[in-house]
Amino acid sequence: MAKTGGDKRTLIEKTKADALARNTKRLAELVALIRRRMGAVVEGFYDIGEALREILDKKLYGVGGHAGLEAFLEAEKLMSYRQATKLIALVRKVPRAQALALGREKAYALVSYTEATPEADSPEALMATDAKVGAKPVSKSSVREIAAATRAVRVTEKAKRPPTEAERARTKAETALVKTLRGALRGAGIGRAEITVRGDSVRVELTRAQVERLGRDG
Numbered sequence: 001m002a003k004t005g006g007d008k009r010t011l012i013e014k015t016k017a018d019a020l021a022r023n024t025k026r027l028a029e030l031v032a033l034i035r036r037r038m039g040a041v042v043e044g045f046y047d048i049g050e051a052l053r054e055i056l057d058k059k060l061y062g063v064g065g066h067a068g069l070e071a072f073l074e075a076e077k078l079m080s081y082r083q084a085t086k087l088i089a090l091v092r093k094v095p096r097a098q099a100l101a102l103g104r105e106k107a108y109a110l111v112s113y114t115e116a117t118p119e120a121d122s123p124e125a126l127m128a129t130d131a132k133v134g135a136k137p138v139s140k141s142s143v144r145e146i147a148a149a150t151r152a153v154r155v156t157e158k159a160k161r162p163p164t165e166a167e168r169a170r171t172k173a174e175t176a177l178v179k180t181l182r183g184a185l186r187g188a189g190i191g192r193a194e195i196t197v198r199g200d201s202v203r204v205e206l207t208r209a210q211v212e213r214l215g216r217d218g
Contacts, residue, residue, distance in 0.1 A: 020063065027060045034078055045104040046096050049087035056088060089115075094123045102127070109146040110138065116153045177202065189213055 030051040037044035037051075052069075055061055061072035070081040078084075090099060090108050099107040110123040113133055120126065130137040134149030141149075163171070174197040181202070185193050190213070194205035206214075 023058075023060055023063045027055065027063050030055055030060070031076060031078070045087060046091060046099050049091035052084050053088045053091055098124055098127050105143045106141075106146065109143045109150070113146055113150045113153070116150050116157065118157070 033051050034048050037047045055072070056069050061069055064072065064075070066072040066075060069084065073079060073081055073084055086108050087104075089111050090104070093111045093114070094102070094107050102110065107123070110126065110133070114120045114123055114126065121129075121131070125131075126133065126138050130139050132138075133141050133146050134152070136145060138146075177197060178195050181195055181204070182193070185191075185204075190206065190210050193210070194203075196203040196205075
């Protein structure tokens with residue numbers, strides 16, 4: 001006997017309801033795992049990363065009506081979005097055994113290094129060959145040293161490519177700002193000063209003698 005349209009709709013609705021129930025249960029399990037592992041020291045960070053990756057890849061955050069992972073994390077008050085994306089990147093790039101051997105911070109530092117270095121192998125390959133990161137092999141490099149090597153690579157790679165229109169405009173605006181400030185300082189009797197522009201902040205470094213001169217002139 002053929003199924004009627006009503007029977008088909010009922011079956012579809014039941015299938016959707018079953019899927020929603022499974023996803024809701026799985027999301028609750030993953031959130032509970034993350035909360036348990038938050039206090040763990042050794043293996044917890046990798047389990048958390050794997051749970052977050054599943055939530056992201058399967059879009060389980062949508063079960064609770066959240067538009068994305070960031071909104072879900074904020075609602076659950078689990079951790080910052082930045083921290084979550086670091087853990088997800090770690091579990092995507094570094095196998096569990098290697099990540100646990102390195103520790104969370106060093107493993108992520110190595111991930112950042114390989115992402116910044118076009119010719120670099122994967123973190124797993126770098127560990128397998130104990131390749132050099134900067135001046136030292138991976139096994140002897142500290143988190144700080146790997147981070148410094150990453151910054152150096154980024155500066156080098158940035159210098160290789162032509163500046164974007166936005167970067168040229170920003171440089172022009174910053175140059176004009178420094179020129180204006182230097183003129184104001186010269187008017188106050190300060191001939192030379194170290195001026196650094198970084199984003200929305202401007203830093204002016206004066207010698208003690210220059211500050212004392214300002215005080216006397218004022």
